[in-house]
Amino acid sequence: MKKTxxxxxxGPSSIDKIKELDKYVDVYRINFSHGDKKSHEEYFKIIRENSEKPILVDLPGPKLRIGNLKEKILLKxxxxxxFSQDEGIPVEDPLFYKVVKENTEIYLDDGNIKVHxxxxxxxxxxxxxxxxxxxxxxxxxxxPDINLDSGVTQRDLELLKEALDLGADFIGVSFxxxxxxxxxxxxIVKNKAWVIAKIETKKALNDLENIIKVSDGVMVARGDLGVDIGFQNLIFAQKRIIKISRLYGKPVILATxxxxxxxxxxxPTRAEIIDASVSVLEGVDAIMLSDExxxxxxPIDSVKILEEIILNVEKELKPELLPPNNIDDSIAAGAVSTSEFDNDIKLIVAHSRTGNSIISVSRLRPKQIIIGITPNKKLYRKLYLLYGVYPELEGAESKDILDIINNSKVIAKKYINNGYILIxxxxxKSEIGRTDFIKIEKI
Structure with missing residues (x-):
């Protein structure tokens, strides 16, 4: 069972293959930069009918795009x-004509094409x-160095309402x-979804730690980020984003x-295999496929091969005891340390009404998989994003610690036949959101 x-x-290549994809995929992403309300509704409907996994909706942000071309254009x-609204290469967004400047360079298609x-x-x-x-x-x-006051547009706010009405589990905020x-x-979202900050600008890097603190998760959006800061600097930015996200216990997704x-x-190419492998070694929660x-x-071969890469690399991973942010993290660190030195512990079972206990364990990357048990239906699907976590929805909410232990043992039997579990x-009965007990039980 993979942990990353x-x-x-x-998209068009995969919407009719959800049942096949579901063997490998943990989160489905719908990019609201494409399609319309009707197609978005159709995508949600098909995914929900064929999977219980969560859906991430990506808002476009002030992303400038080429319009619809009659056919592909080979630029030499x-x-x-x-570029105009009437001739040549169509760009419909009036923002483009306000921010572009003479005697500068712009990039098309994630930096693949450069234009003076x-x-x-x-x-x-x-x-x-x-x-x-x-x-x-x-x-x-x-x-590069585009000067904007905010990365959230009026169009984003309209699409955000649409995404929440459709029941999105995660909202990706671009730029x-x-x-x-x-x-x-x-x-606006309140507690309806987790808000994922897409880091793809130099400005975001300048305010990185504050952005990560207020976000529910982070995405390393390497396409636009590489163009904005220079491709040679991308590896350092990637490592920094992953490190700070993990320190604060925020799930981090690698993309592009x-x-x-x-x-x-x-x-894939050998270089792509190594890139994906390094990302697993760096401890990302998830890796995202886009055009693939x-x-x-x-599409099926892509997710299957990515899973094979992940499983192969994870054999070499070891837990990393990060400094705690609070007492919950300290208790989680004690639990992971115990499970690391006791080979008889086969599973870690984390019970949580808010997700805090589960996140605190996940950020430490234990060698065992984590069974994340929650009575919270809204939280349940979101847990699929977290490293090493396999969510389980609690039938009847536990009244006390004994209930949690008994429920944990029943659920653990779905994963192992014998051995010890750490709960x-x-x-x-105590304050919600606190982690305050560890128990080892035999199955």
């Missing part, structure tokens, strides 16, 4: 091109291709610039071009 989770973006170095801006005339921009490539519809436009962007979204070659090929499963030719959680 898989997030799969659902030296080509003269025009020669001339701007109202809503008509002329440029020269520096680094060429194949351009297709709806690809992103990156303008976060500061903690205020996350606070603004959380004030993980197995990109599998859009058109049945096997959304529009790629081999931790909070006494139902």
């Amino acid at each position: 989770k898989i997030v799969a973006t659902i 170095p030296g080509d003269k091109i025009i 801006i020669d001339k701007i005339d109202n809503n008509r921009v002329e440029g020269t291709v520096l680094d060429g490539g194949m351009l297709t519809s709806r690809k992103g436009i990156n303008i 976060v610039l500061s903690k205020e962007d996350i606070i603004k979204v959380k004030e 071009q993980v197995l990109e070659s599998m859009v058109n090929n049945t096997v 499963t959304a529009i790629g030719n081999y 931790l959680g909070g006494d139902p």
Whole structure:
């Protein structure tokens, strides 16, 4: 059973394959940058009918995109091109014409295509291709050092309401610039979903620790981040984001071009295998596939191979006892230390009404899988994102510690036939959100 989770973006290539994907996928992602209300509703309906796994909705943010092209365009170095609403390469968003500047470079398709801006005339921009490539519809436009007041747009707020009405479990906030962007979204979301901060700008890195503190989770969005800070700096930013997220016990997702070659090929490159392996070694909670499963030719092969990579690397992982943030973390550290030195402990069972006990154990990456038991139906699906956690919904809410122990033993028998289990959680009679007991029981 893998511990590092898989997030799969659902699109035309995979929407009819949910039952096959469900063997490997832990979280389904729907990118609200694409489609409309009708298609979003249809995607939710199909996923919910075929899986109990959670859904992550990605808000577009102030993401500039190429419009719809009649056909693919091969751009070669030296080509003269025009961006406008009426001719050449379509860009419909008026923001593009306000923020682009003459004698600068912009990037298309996650930095694969580089264009020098020669001339701007109202809503008509002329440029020269520096680094060429194949351009297709709806690809992103990156303008380094773009100056915006907020990463949350009015369109985001409209789509946020739609996502909450559909029952999204996670909300991905794109182009976060500061903690205020996350606070603004959380004030609307309240406790309906976990808010995931997508780190993809230099400004976000400058306010990283504060953003992580107020978020429910974090995504390392390497495509746009690499363009904004320089690809040579990406590995250092990635390591920093993962480290701080884990310190604060916030689930962290690695994204962008993980197995990109599998859009058109049945096997990944050696470099992609190493990249995914390093991400597991660094301790991410989840790895996300984008085009590989959304529009790629081999969505099932992609998730299957990613699982094989994860399982192979996890054989070498060891727990990491991070400094505690509170007494709950201290108790979790004691539990993980005990399970590390006692080979007879086969499972860790964490019981929680809020998720705190489960998160505190998960952040330490124990060698055992974690059975996360909760009576909270809204929390239940979200737990699928956490490293090493296999969620279980408690039938009747436990009245005391003895109830928790008995329920834990019954559920543990679904996973093991014999051996010891370590149980931790909070006494139902005490303050909610506290972890205050550890117990070892034999199955």
